[in-house]
Amino acid sequence: MRGYVIDAIPVRGGIRVLLDGLREVFLKTTFPIYVAAESPPDFYEHPDVTSVEEEEWESFEGPIKLYHVELEDVSALSAFRRKFKLYNTIPSPLAQALVRLNVLPFRFVDFNEVERVLSGPNDFPEIRYAEIRRYSWFGPDRRGNRYRVFLNGELVEEGEGSPRLGCDVAYCEGECGGVRAVLKLHPRSRDFSLKADIERSLVARVPLREIAGSSIGKALTINETWVAMRRRFAVPDVKVNVEHPRTLKDLINDDRAGLIIFPRPGFHDVAYQLDFTSMYPSIIVTRNISPENVLRASGGRLGIVPEALKGLLEARRVLKAVDEERADAVKFMLVASFGYLGYRNSKFGRVEAYEEVTRVAREALKEAIGLAEKRGFEVLHGIVDSLTVKGPSEGLEGLMRSIEEATGLGMRVDAEYDWVAFTRGLLGEPHPQRYFGRVRGGALKVRGVIKANQPNLVKGFLLELLSVASKEVRGEDARRAMLDALPSLTEKYVRLSADGEPLDYVMMVRGVPYVRGVGGFYRAYLYRGHDPVYYADYVRRTAREVRGWLEDGI
Amino acid sequence: MKTGFDELDEVIADDWTVEFFSINARLIFSFYHRVIVESAPVNVLVVGERGGLDPYLLIQIARAIGRESVEEKLIIRRAFKAEDVPPSIESFDGDLVIIDPYHHNRLQGSVASAIKERGDRTFLFSFGDRRKFGSVFGWHVASSVIELKEVEGGFKARLIKSPSHPEVELAFSSVFWRAEQGLSRWL
Numbered sequence A: 001m002r003g004y005v006i007d008a009i010p011v012r013g014g015i016r017v018l019l020d021g022l023r024e025v026f027l028k029t030t031f032p033i034y035v036a037a038e039s040p041p042d043f044y045e046h047p048d049v050t051s052v053e054e055e056e057w058e059s060f061e062g063p064i065k066l067y068h069v070e071l072e073d074v075s076a077l078s079a080f081r082r083k084f085k086l087y088n089t090i091p092s093p094l095a096q097a098l099v100r101l102n103v104l105p106f107r108f109v110d111f112n113e114v115e116r117v118l119s120g121p122n123d124f125p126e127i128r129y130a131e132i133r134r135y136s137w138f139g140p141d142r143r144g145n146r147y148r149v150f151l152n153g154e155l156v157e158e159g160e161g162s163p164r165l166g167c168d169v170a171y172c173e174g175e176c177g178g179v180r181a182v183l184k185l186h187p188r189s190r191d192f193s194l195k196a197d198i199e200r201s202l203v204a205r206v207p208l209r210e211i212a213g214s215s216i217g218k219a220l221t222i223n224e225t226w227v228a229m230r231r232r233f234a235v236p237d238v239k240v241n242v243e244h245p246r247t248l249k250d251l252i253n254d255d256r257a258g259l260i261i262f263p264r265p266g267f268h269d270v271a272y273q274l275d276f277t278s279m280y281p282s283i284i285v286t287r288n289i290s291p292e293n294v295l296r297a298s299g300g301r302l303g304i305v306p307e308a309l310k311g312l313l314e315a316r317r318v319l320k321a322v323d324e325e326r327a328d329a330v331k332f333m334l335v336a337s338f339g340y341l342g343y344r345n346s347k348f349g350r351v352e353a354y355e356e357v358t359r360v361a362r363e364a365l366k367e368a369i370g371l372a373e374k375r376g377f378e379v380l381h382g383i384v385d386s387l388t389v390k391g392p393s394e395g396l397e398g399l400m401r402s403i404e405e406a407t408g409l410g411m412r413v414d415a416e417y418d419w420v421a422f423t424r425g426l427l428g429e430p431h432p433q434r435y436f437g438r439v440r441g442g443a444l445k446v447r448g449v450i451k452a453n454q455p456n457l458v459k460g461f462l463l464e465l466l467s468v469a470s471k472e473v474r475g476e477d478a479r480r481a482m483l484d485a486l487p488s489l490t491e492k493y494v495r496l497s498a499d500g501e502p503l504d505y506v507m508m509v510r511g512v513p514y515v516r517g518v519g520g521f522y523r524a525y526l527y528r529g530h531d532p533v534y535y536a537d538y539v540r541r542t543a544r545e546v547r548g549w550l551e552d553g554i
Numbered sequence B: 001m002k003t004g005f006d007e008l009d010e011v012i013a014d015d016w017t018v019e020f021f022s023i024n025a026r027l028i029f030s031f032y033h034r035v036i037v038e039s040a041p042v043n044v045l046v047v048g049e050r051g052g053l054d055p056y057l058l059i060q061i062a063r064a065i066g067r068e069s070v071e072e073k074l075i076i077r078r079a080f081k082a083e084d085v086p087p088s089i090e091s092f093d094g095d096l097v098i099i100d101p102y103h104h105n106r107l108q109g110s111v112a113s114a115i116k117e118r119g120d121r122t123f124l125f126s127f128g129d130r131r132k133f134g135s136v137f138g139w140h141v142a143s144s145v146i147e148l149k150e151v152e153g154g155f156k157a158r159l160i161k162s163p164s165h166p167e168v169e170l171a172f173s174s175v176f177w178r179a180e181q182g183l184s185r186w187l
Helices: A074-083 A093-100 A194-204 A216-230 A248-254 A279-286 A304-322 A324-342 A351-374 A393-407 A456-470 A475-499 A532-549 B006-011 B025-039 B055-064 B082-090 B108-116 B130-134 B182-186
Strands: A002-011 A014-019 A023-028 A031-036 A049-057 A064-071 A085-087 A108-110 A129-136 A146-151 A154-160 A165-172 A179-185 A266-276 A378-383 A386-390 A411-424 A430-439 A444-447 A507-509 A512-517 A520-523 B017-022 B042-047 B074-079 B096-099 B122-127 B144-151 B154-161 B169-172
Touching: A002 A093, A002 A165, A002 A179, A014 A093, A014 A179, A031 A074, A031 A093, A064 A074, A074 A085, A074 A093, A093 A216, A129 A179, A129 A194, A146 A165, A165 A194, A194 A216, A194 A304, A194 A324, A216 A304, A216 A324, A248 A351, A248 B055, A248 B074, A266 A279, A266 A351, A266 A393, A266 A475, A279 A304, A279 A324, A279 A351, A304 A324, A324 A351, A351 A378, A351 A386, A351 A393, A378 A411, A378 A430, A386 A411, A393 A411, A411 A444, A411 A475, A411 A532, A430 A456, A444 A456, A456 A475, A456 A532, A475 A532, B006 B169, B017 B025, B025 B042, B025 B055, B025 B096, B025 B122, B025 B144, B042 B082, B074 B082, B082 B108, B130 B144
Parallel strands: A129 A165, A165 A179, B017 B122, B017 B144, B042 B074, B042 B096, B096 B122
Antiparallel strands: A002 A014, A002 A108, A014 A023, A031 A064, A031 A085, A049 A064, A129 A146, A146 A154, A266 A386, A266 A411, A378 A386, A411 A430, A430 A444, A507 A512, A512 A520, B144 B154, B154 B169
16 A cells, blocks of 8 residues: 555554555554663563663763663553653654654655655655634634635635535644544644644654644754664753853853844935844854763764754755745744753753854854955844845945855845834834835835734734835935824824724734723623723824834934 | 851851742842852852843942952852752852752752752752741751841841751841941940
8 A cells, every 4th residue: 555644543563554545554563662770670571562672872971771672552651651761752652663664754655665655855745734724803713713724725715613624634723523634633823834834744754743733842852863863862851951160250251142233223225134044053053063062072073953953954945945835844943943952941952052052143243244344334233143234235245255254154135125224212222123124126124113912003003104114215215204194194093093993903912812991901802892092092102102213314 | 158247147157058038039139149249259059940140240249348359259050940950969069059949849859958968068049938838848958047038228137947046137238238247346
C-alpha cells in the first residue's frame, strides 16, 4: 500500500499508520526509551520490555551511561518515568519509532519499498486539509455560531451551526460533528494555520497531533533534539543550569538587549530601511553559539543548536521560492530560536549563549552604523536588526556589501521610503518603536501607531488619517495633509462615537472583546450599549497625540 | 557579612544562616541591596525568572554610604528555575547572599537542604510573610529569622527566632542612610 501518512497511533506491538483517504496500515515495532541508572536494574521485570542495551552517550554534564530500553507498549513509559530519570523523551517514542521505520508524517510512503518515503524533501502533501473557523458579531470567536470552512487554504463555505465535509486533516473550532476526517484536531490557539503546522510537522518529523496548538518552541526543540540524538548527545527532561559566575561589572556588560538608536523625530524624504536577514539565527550559526559550547571550546565542530538552525535557514531559503506561507512557518521557528536559547525551561537554553547572541548583534549594528556614516549616509534610526538611513541611492548596494563583509551577516533592503516619519513619546523624547512611512509604490508601512487593544473606532480614525498621508510623495506634503485633515476627521469620529455601529466600539484585549458601557467595561459577547463620552474622549486624546507627532517637520 | 546596622549585626554576629523577610517588597528589596554592598566582597545568588537585583542601585548605594566600588567585588549567579537553585547554592564557596531562595515554590526540600549543608555564612532574603510558610519548609534552616517592617521615619527589624537572643525589635532610619551609632554611643 502507498499513500500520505496523516497520523499514527501507537498500540501494543506496533503502530496503526493512518493514510489519506481513510486508509490504514499496521506496522509491527517497539518503542525506544532511554533510562539513566547507576547500576543496571532488572528492566525485564516489566512485562513490556523486549530488549535492553547499555550505551555511552554525551550529555551537558559530560559522558553518561544510558540504558536503551525497547517497549512493546508505549503506555509503559509512564511507569518508567515515575521510577527513573529518562532522557530523549522528546521527540516522543512514537515519533522515534516512525523515523526508524522511515514512515514520516505527511510524506508519500510506499509500504512495500524498503526506502518507503517517495516524496521529495520540499514537497507539500497533496491531501485535503480543512480549517473550520468560528466567528461572532465582533469577529473571530471560538465560541461563535457562524463558521467558515477553508479547504486547502481557500474559503469554500460559510454559514451557521455545524459544517459537513470530508477531508484528510481538519482543524476544528467548536462543534464539528459533521466533519469526517482521518485526523481531526481542536487546537487551543489560533496562532498558526493548519498549513503552517503541517509544514512544521514535516520539518520536525513528528505527527501533527504532537505539535498542534503547542508553542512554536516545541517544533524547534524537537528539531534540535534530532540533531542531538544523531550525535548520541542525551537530552534530559529538565536541563539544570548553573550559571557561570560573574562580577557585577561583567553582568552589567553582558546582560543587555538589542541596540536601539533613538530616531530623529520628524518627516524625512527618501530613506532606506536596511535589515539584517534572520539576524539572530544567522549569528547563532555563523558564530557557532550553542549551550554545550558557550563556556568551553567547541573544537571546531558546529554546535547542536547552530546545526539545527542551519538546516532551518536552508529550508526557509528554498521554501521562499516555492511558497511564502510555508517559508513563514519555518521563519517563525527561526524567530523563536533566539528566545529559546535563553528560556529557562528550554532543553537547549543557556542564558550565557543568549547574551552572547545579543552582544554580537549589538556589535554588528554598531559596525553597520559606523560604515553607513563613513560612506556619507545619515542614520535616522536603528533598532536591533534594522537600520534606517538617508543618503545617495547609488551608494546603497556598496554600503550593504561592506556591512555584510564586516559582520558576516546577510543584508537586504526592507523598505525604500518616499518619506518616513518618526514620532515623539508623551514626554517629548523620540519614540524608538513608532514610525510610519510611504514606501515606493504608495503603500504605507506603519509600526507602533495602531495598537491591537484600541477600539475599532480609533483604529479607523488612525487608518483614515494615514491614508490621507499615503497620497503624498513628499514628507512635508504628507505632514501638512495630515494636519489639514485632522480637525475634520476628529469631528467625524467624535460624531461616530455616539451614532456608529456596535462593532466600532469593540476593543480586543488578549482575544476577549470588550466594550465600554456607561457602567464600565464589559465582555462584549452580547452588545449592551456603549459610553459615547468615553469614545469621544478617546478620539480627541488620540488626535491630540497625533498632532504632537506632526509638530516636527522636515 | 554584615547588614551595616550595628545593633542588628551584633544580634546576628554568631549565626551562620540568617533569614530576613518582609511583606513589604520595596523594603526587603532595598534592604538586601544595602546588605550586599555592606558585605562586599561577597557571593550573590538571585533566584527568580527576572529582575531581583538592580546593579545600578548597588553602585548608587555604595557611593551614598561611602564604600568603594562594588563592581568587581560581587560574584553573581542567577537561578531561573527551581531545578537550578540547589546546584547553584552548592556551587558557591564562601559567604553567600541568596535572594528569594524559595521563589519557585517547588523543590523547597532540596533548596533547604542545600542551604543547610553550606559551610559558610549565608543570608537569605524572602518576600512575603515567612511565618505563614515557615512551618512548611525552610524555617528550620536559618538559625536567626528577622522580620522587617516599614514604620514612619524608617523601618523596624524584629528578631523572631534566635539561638542567643530573646525576641527584640530594633528601629532604624532609612535603609539608605549612613549607619550611625546614634544614641547608643552615649551608653
